[in-house]
Amino acid sequence: MQHPVLLVGNDINNISKGQSWKDLLQEILTFCGTDCVLLDDKKPFPLLYEEIFLTAIRQSHIREKDLKAFIAGKVAAIAGNELHARIRELRPEHILTTNYEYTLEGVTPTQHSSLITERSFSIFRKYTVDQTECWHIHGDCLNPMSINLGFEHYGGQLQQMRNYVVSGTTYSSPQAPKLPLLRRLRAGANFQVHSWLDLFFTKDIHIFGLSLDFVETDLWWLLTYRARQKYQRNTIPVTNKLSYYIPAEFVKQSAFKLDMLRANDVQVVDISAKTKLAYYQEVLKRVKQA
Structure with a gap:
């Protein structure tokens, strides 16, 4: 064709060496200060993201702009x-x-x-x-x-x-x-x-x-x-x-x-x-x- x-x-991207998706999720939890959120494969990711973000808002007043900038920086390194x-x-x-x-x-x-x-x-x-x-x-x-x-x-x-x-x-x-x-x-x-x-x-x-x-x-x-x-x-x-x-x-x-x-x-x-x-x-x- x-x-x-x-x-x-x-x-x-998984052919490339580097951090896994699970590693990134753990770094997101650490960045947000939400280690109390449990990572579970049964949680659909879009809802897990909401759980992490909303928990972070209540606990540390994080801005979504900062969270997404952090994620963008990590992903850009692939x-x-x-x-x-x-x-x-x-x-x-x-x-x-x-x-x-x-x-x-x-x-x-x-x-x-x-x-x-x-x-x-x-x-x-x-x-x-x-x-x-x-x-x-x-x-x-x-x-x-x-x-x-x-x-x-x-x-x-x-x-x-x-x-x-x-x-x-x-x-x-x-x-x-x-x-x-x-x-x-x-x-x-x-x-x-x-x-x-x-x-x-x-x-x-x-x-x-x-x-x-x-x-x-x-x-x-x-x-x-x-x-x-x-x-x-x-x-x-x-x-x-x-x-x-x-x-x-x-x-x-x-x-x-x-x-x-x-x-x-x-x-x-x-x-x-x-x-x-x-x-x-x-x-x-x-x-x-x-």
Whole structure:
């Protein structure tokens, strides 16, 4: 495939040496002075973040701005690895990522190429490097308050997403499209990509390195809405293909999630490999051949 479109999650960073997610959570607890908060895998992270932050407010009057700046500094230190370089070698047309740092770009950008400047949410958040448009759909390190972590932020992001797709944006900037995505797609002629959301309805997307846990309410809403447009409402043409890659060893334990992905018109591609690195090498090989 020439110039593919990718949605890439955090797991590709796990090839790099450095602190684990659990280590970072512990550092966040220490920074907030909330060691009384228990880390438990049963706690969905967006709610765990709220527990940590709200506990810190009551105990030490911490500002969320300071907390997110601390997290941004830690995440920005993540080192790139050979997978990031191989992804760039594919010369993707678009890279969508839930990651906050710039390992996929290979450089820390100095200027965004977004349609508008966003402080909190990420409908248009984009950096262009070597003709690849990199969309940070959950915020980025240069703008700590945009980093999507808590339940409240997820709710606000979803609200902005639904406005963009269904009812139209409320941004004051004249650059932001006022017509909702659905109406622009129905019009057809001279359609322009303004947001990463446009790509979910118009481009084939390869999804990997992303667990797509159900706490990702914004992405699950988008998948469901797209599938309903295709199979129930049928008011716009939805002909693109979404492919989700998963290691074969995780298929059985992830069956419930994979069933839901298939129901939402996502093709599941399982790959057997001996190591994580070998798995991602095979993913990129298949993307290139698609």
